[in-house]
Amino acid sequence: MTTPTYRTDFPQHCRTHPIDGMTLVFHRPSGATHFLDSPLPQMLALLAAKPMDAARLTTSLCATLGLPEDAEARAVVEARLTDLAGIGLVEVG
Amino acid sequence: MRNEDDQPEAERPAAAAPGEAETAQTRRAMLRIGALGTAAVVTVRPGIAHAAVSALTCQIPVPQSTQPNKWIKNNGDVVNPNTGNSYPPPSQPLSGEDVKNSLKYGTNYPGYTSQQTNAYNNYIKKLTMGKQGYTCYASLQSPSRQ
Amino acid sequence: MHGFDVRVGPISYRIGSAWAAPIAVLRRLYAGYPAPADGIATVTARIGPPRPWRRWIRPQVAIEGDHNLPDTVPMAFGHALLAIEMAMNMQVALGECRHLLIHASAVERGGKALIMPGDSGSGKSTLAALLAERGWRLLADEFVMIDLATGRLIPFPRAISLKNSAIAEAEARVADPARFGPHLSATPKGELRHLRPNAEAIARMDEPAEPALILFPSYGFEPASDGVSRSELFMRLTEGSTNYIALGEPAFDHVLRIVETIPAARFAYPDTDSGIAIVEQFCAEAGL
């Protein structure tokens, strides 16, 4: 089974607003309001540009943030992808 | 809302050498140790009508009334009687007032030991929507949700 | 069923009780309030026996109405007035979907409103009640309503519920004893007494005000004050609201506008007098 690809249409169907270094989001389809702390906005931007699997997203995220790519970074990306899928801002497959 | 100072000791970043301050800052951003504590996503949850019905007049049955003759383990799980480190449940549902005080100030439930109180509170913290007592528990917390 | 219709701000209640006595007390407490417009109450709140026999045998009082909550416990008959208040609150908390609800008290001076959010025990009701005896106009105790068309605060001046030590403080400052409800003891909230807002608050209940300052009071600590970040203010206002999510994007817009434009702070105070002094100082700085 190939590793799942994640994609998003963020920020469509959303109202976003920067506040205290975070991104405040009103998501119209769910009617929910979320605070997104980094690295979520950066992850969403990368996925909006090109759907990717977790490995490739980790690579481009670490490149964007100027961070060494390691197992811990991969774990954080995987965990945050689950969070984003949970609130419906990211879709699997 | 969790802020910096009451963050659990384990997650506090190690003091970075001055030269790496910048990377530490980005690493901190990466590991999202931000104003919202460790949660990268915080979703606004509706305040269950605590204003309408004072939390203090509601009650929380431990465990669900559909779970007769079960005991409560110290981590809050509902188990069969006499399971290792578990306790018989309280004979009466716990009042909102007692639960609020116990969660806030650590007071024991009247007539029960601190181990029993701790087990019951762990059970209560695992309550989710739809479970008996959830509305009462939710209204005890909001708005200062820990 | 014994009934009483009354309008409190935008809410036109039909209140019912299986017993006559609680309704008689409620009529006295809400003396001077208008009847529903066109004689049509659109919100039903009621108390009744949880079981038929509980009407006579060791009577108990269940909190009911258009909207109900599963976990509520029947109350003692002696606390029927408190049960009615909670039934009235529940219909607003679960039924109101025209104005954004903020769990707070509020007073007005010069057209500008001071909003004091806080859960029970923070002292927001006591401060509002006492400020209302010093020239401020009471707008709300428990539910502040924001008009989603204009962003202005719509008054909802229901009777203030004073608890424990606050009762004596209010009794010392309010001249007219008729404005007080009966003294309820050993209620789930401790000692309790209701105070009817003064005639001015009732007469001007349809006069909105402009939100200008938000203060989070904390009763019982040494005097201290601190800023509140915009993100925390957004969280505190929305999590404390029972209808923020149901009102959708307009509610998001208004809370965002509030946190971006209205100054907010929190302060601790050991007693009511120092609390009022701190509030007056904040208000002076904010131009209220």
Add this chain to the structure above:
Amino acid sequence: MKDARALATALADPVSTLGLAPDGWTSLLAIARAERLDGSLAYRLADMPLPAPVARALEDARAQAEFGRTQALWEVEMARRALAPLGIAPILLKGSAFAFAGLPAAIGRVVGDLDILLPRERLDEAEAALLAAGFEWAKDDDYSQAYYRRWMHELPPLVHRDRGSMIDVHHSILPLTARRRPDAAALIEDSVEVAPGLRILSPADMIVHAATHLFADGDLAGGLRNLWDVDRLLRLFAAAPGFWARLDARARRHQMIEPVALALRLADRLFATPVEPRLAGHDRMRDTLFVRRLLARDGWGRSIRPFNRLGFYVRSHWMRMPPLMLARHLWIKARAK
């Protein structure tokens, strides 16, 4: 206002509300809210000349219904996302189906839980996927788990950990213990795709399913709202040629001819729904018992006619399970009180 008849009349014939006295309006609103039909009523009276307080209250009810619709559609989407990777296309039932397919029955309707129907052999995979997606058992005690899996037509209800929403996963539309045996495979086979990965029942099956509520859930809680669904659906579907014949055939196929006939008669009596007389059959004495139960609500919104209600409550369990089980079930529920 002695019972909910005024609500039924107002829904069926909005003009009838023009003569309502002030306290008549108050009672109508209280009854509509208690029966969770305030949204439907609000849309039915939308362009009537109304007193200002009523107009505002109904405007609010429409806004509330709109919010409910958004939530319902989001739950459908999240369930689709959880099940699509397994190649499972759930069949949406009741409110979620009406809302997603844009049927008139959806207008103003409060949508409660999300109900879906799956082939029985896909149940375990679906259960695992929903648990992975953050759903948890609402009733996780051994008795309920065993009871649902063995006797019921659905999994025990699942509640989402964060959203608090509830989903009921069915593999048939009547409990296994019920004497009548609907043909689940036929329901699935005749279902209609309304979007990639999402299906709804065929029109005739939708009516049969709505009628099962009158029969299977026996205690008729929410019965008036359910019957209003039947009225709205029939007025739409009956326009299609041959519909009544198809409904007759499907009702027989699912051994549901009497409940469907009963639903038609009750809809006719309460909402003057145009129905096929041969299918509805002649009125029966006990129809009146159903009508009294469906209208058992007073002007304060209180449920009334306790003995009538108790009769239907016992009947609902009797329908579901053989006597011995009923006694044990009621005993456990009583002890748990």
